[in-house]
Amino acid sequence: MTSTLAAPGIGTTASPARALVCRACSARYPLVAQHACYECFGPLEVDYDLSALATVTREQIEAGPRNIWRYAALLPAGQDPATRVTLDPGFTPLVAADRLAAELGLTAPLWVKDDSANPTHSFKDRVVSVALTAARTLGFSRFACASTGNLANSVAAHAARVGAPSVVFIPSDLEQGKVVTTAVYGGDLVTIDGSYDDVNRLCGELVETDEFEDTAFVNVNVRPYYAEGSKTLGYEVAEQLGWRIPAQVVIPMASGELLTKIDKAFSELVEIGLVEAPAGGWRVFGAQSAGCNPIATALHAGSDIITPVKPTGIAKSLNIGDPAAGVYALEAVRRTDGWMEYADDDEIRAGVRLLSRTTGIFAETAGGVTVAVLRKLVESGKLDPTAETVVFNTGEGLKTLDAVAGQVGPTHRIKPSLRAARDAGLLG
Ligand SMILES: *Cc1c(COP(=O)(O)O)cnc(C)c1O
Numbered sequence: 390m391t392s393t394l395a396a397p398g399i400g401t402t403a404s405p406a407r408a409l410v411c412r413a414c415s416a417r418y419p420l421v422a423q424h425a426c427y428e429c430f431g432p433l434e435v436d437y438d439l440s441a442l443a444t445v446t447r448e449q450i451e452a453g454p455r456n457i458w459r460y461a462a463l464l465p466a467g468q469d470p471a472t473r474v475t476l477d478p479g480f481t482p483l484v485a486a487d488r489l490a491a492e493l494g495l496t497a498p499l500w501v502k503d504d505s506a507n508p509t510h511s512f513k514d515r516v517v518s519v520a521l522t523a524a525r526t527l528g529f530s531r532f533a534c535a536s537t538g539n540l541a542n543s544v545a546a547h548a549a550r551v552g553a554p555s556v557v558f559i560p561s562d563l564e565q566g567k568v569v570t571t572a573v574y575g576g577d578l579v580t581i582d583g584s585y586d587d588v589n590r591l592c593g594e595l596v597e598t599d600e601f602e603d604t605a606f607v608n609v610n611v612r613p614y615y616a617e618g619s620k621t622l623g624y625e626v627a628e629q630l631g632w633r634i635p636a637q638v639v640i641p642m643a644s645g646e647l648l649t650k651i652d653k654a655f656s657e658l659v660e661i662g663l664v665e666a667p668a669g670g671w672r673v674f675g676a677q678s679a680g681c682n683p684i685a686t687a688l689h690a691g692s693d694i695i696t697p698v699k700p701t702g703i704a705k706s707l708n709i710g711d712p713a714a715g716v717y718a719l720e721a722v723r724r725t726d727g728w729m730e731y732a733d734d735d736e737i738r739a740g741v742r743l744l745s746r747t748t749g750i751f752a753e754t755a756g757g758v759t760v761a762v763l764r765k766l767v768e769s770g771k772l773d774p775t776a777e778t779v780v781f782n783t784g785e786g787l788k789t790l791d792a793v794a795g796q797v798g799p800t801h802r803i804k805p806s807l808r809a810a811r812d813a814g815l816l817g
Pocket residue numbers: 511512513539540641642643644645646647648706707753755783784
């Protein structure tokens with residue numbers, strides 16, 4: 390593919406994106422389908438025309454649709470609605486979690502940003518909408534990904550919405566809830582006997598073949614655009630708080646990309662004058678599972694080097710053993726005086742149940758990781774219980790039912806009579 394996103398003069402509003410820039414050496418490239426730097430192999434990121442971003446006003450955003458496209462003027466693609474490949478995700482609930490706060494000993498407001506409310510029930514709809522919109526503008530006709538489950542689900546659904554072919558690749562040991570919710574959309578679903586990191590490596594090879602020349606892998610060749618979709622979570626939280634940035638955020642990490650982009654969104658909002666930074670700045674906290682904790686381990690060791698691991702454990706959507714954005718997540722957490730922790734499978738199950746019981750939100754295992762880590766951060770004093778905090782629930786409990794199915798169930802079983810109800814103690 391040789392086309393670029395920059396098409397000045399066409400469409401309604403132009404994209405504010407100007408170039409791809411290397412996160413490691415700052416080399417610049419045109420807005421094409423490329424994810425690694427030719428100079429140093431570092432990852433590429435979208436760079437914007439700050440003066441274009443700075444023209445955006447709160448009123449303009451507030452007048453937009455109640456989905457991620459209200460922030461189109463801050464994204465690399467999709468300014469013209471006709472170009473979008475999308476399920477219109479976003480504007481998910483920001484839920485006040487007073488009882489969870491009380492239970493954990495937080496005295497300042499605690500919020501859960503509930504991204505399980507997206508069309509395919511995870512935050513991945515945000516990144517897929519932006520990636521595939523960019524991909525179609527770049528001329529790709531088939532959509533693909535390497536996935537730990539939720540991404541495959543979202544890519545397959547987006548492809549079905551626009552009638553495009555899709556081929557998604559997942560490890561063969563994923564939860565049935567992730568497999569069925571992907572397969573039902575009818576695209577090709579390839580399970581691979583290996584880890585996510587094996588799947589990702591294979592996709593990196595496939596994307597170089599002639600047969601896949603027409604194919605956008607959302608998290609490989611169009612990864613820079615994909616990653617930008619996560620910024621909308623940061624924008625939304627700020628807008629939903631009345632154009633404020635919370636003092637603390639707790640974010641689950643797989644590749645670490647989501648964490649870096651929520652931080653980037655906050656920085657942009659401040660830089661372009663839409664929001665004032667909170668006094669003392671914001672602090673970013675990262676959450677992993679004990680079965681896959683390479684980023685948190687590096688932080689705890691005071692190291693800049695992330696040693697890949699072979700993932701285990703029930704938080705499968707977070708099981709990336711060689712996290713592409715890990716060093717940038719470390720950088721964001723250190724720069725903002727945050728921290729990272731990890732939780733084992735029992736703590737994850739307890740986290741899922743605690744969140745359900747105190748907020749009415751049933752999260753997948755990734756949400757259990759985040760809540761369990763929030764608890765640890767409060768207990769260790771790393772997180773300030775007197776400062777406003779937002780935790781991100783990124784996925785839906787119905788996709789990982791097995792995680793808690795053995796722990797919860799009916800509390801009573803009775804015959805259909807008043808007497809049986811009385812005998813069971815239901816009448817007090
Ligand atoms: C993919 C995913 C994440 C993390 O995404 P990264 O950007 O790779 O860190 C978090 N939660 C859920 C449910 C996911 O599917």
